[in-house]
Amino acid sequence: MTDPCSAKGCQETxxxxxxxxxxxxxxxxxxxxxxxxxxxxxxxxxxLGARGFLKDVEPHS
Structure with a gap:
């Protein structure tokens, strides 16, 4: 099973x-x-960045 995107309504991997x-x-x-x-x-x-929350972005496998 693949993990879906967290964007509202998105079901892409x-x-x-x-x-x-x-x-x-x-x-x-x-x-x-x-x-x-x-x-x-x-x-x-x-x-996330606009709120100062984003710390890192990494590839997800």
Whole structure:
């Protein structure tokens, strides 16, 4: 079974892992993960980045 993209309504296979945390809620070393397909990588990264939450983007296999 493949992992789906985290974008609302998207069922494409995720190829990227967006690692993030909310510093108001999480310790600095904690990482939450959103998965993204190629189409939604930029929009999800922009959403997290605009809030200062995005820490890293890695390939997801």
């Amino acid at each position: 995720a190829t990227w892992a967006l690692l993030w945390n909310n510093p108001k809620l999480h310790t600095p070393d904690r990482r939450k993960t959103w998965l993204a397909c190629e189409e939604h990588r930029a929009s999800l990264s922009d959403f």
